[in-house]
Amino acid sequence: MGAEERESARERSRVHGASAVRRGAPERPRVRLDQPRAPRRTLWPEYDPEAFGRLSEKIARFLGTGRFIVWMTVIIILWIIWNVGAPSGWRFDEYPFIFLTLMLSLQASYAAPLILLAQNRQDDRDRVTHEQDRKQNERSIADTEYLTREIAALRLGLGEVATRDWIRSELADIMKELELRQMVDAESDERDR
Structure with missing residues (x-):
């Protein structure tokens, strides 16, 4: 073993522990808490729940229309007519219509x-809308x-503020007082003469 290899083994043993180097275990990457883990591979197929939900809503909306009832009725009638009236070699579902x-x-x-599923998604939307409305x-x-x-x-502040009507009534009172004083002053002037 060369000097570089010994130095490398010492460094690995210092970082990962001496037992890992002796056993020849491969180095494990350090776990970083500030980064998300890489997704694991699973045997289950992956799908987008939102896309699946939108598709199920479209299908449920179509199933609830008169167009679906008409198409289903036409298909069933054609199915029965074909399997009753077609030559026996061409029939694929005989009378009890098991396949139908x-x-x-x-x-x-x-x-x-x-x-x-469509109803559950609608309930979730309704719940969010209800919460926003609330x-x-x-x-x-x-x-x-x-x-x-x-x-x-x-209103309380206006109770203390002079209004136009109050000012007019005050001015009218002052005018009456002035007129009375003028009359009194005029009478006293006439007496004095």
Whole structure:
């Protein structure tokens, strides 16, 4: 073993412990807490839940339309007509229509969960909308209470402010007093003469 190799082994043993170097274990990268872990590989297929939810809502909306009922009725009628009226070699589902029953059951077994998923997503949207409406109502109530207090304060303040009518009545009273004084002064001047 050369000097460089010994120095490298000492450094590894200092960092990772002497036992890891002796066993020949590979170096493990240090775990960093400030960075997210790399995603693990799984056997399960990965999918985007939002995209799947949007697709299920589109399907559920289509299942709830008259167009779907009409198309389903037309397909079932054509299925029955073909399997009753077609030559026996071309028929793929004889009279008890077992395959048709299987297809309708399969369609129903997929439709029910898709509709439930769409309803759950709608419930989540409704819950968020309800929460936003509640917060908006709370803000509106707080604003209304604030404005009510401000108007009450203005009314109290206006009770102490001289209004136009009050000033007019005061001026009219002063004019009457002046006229009375002039009359009294005029009478006293006439007596003095």
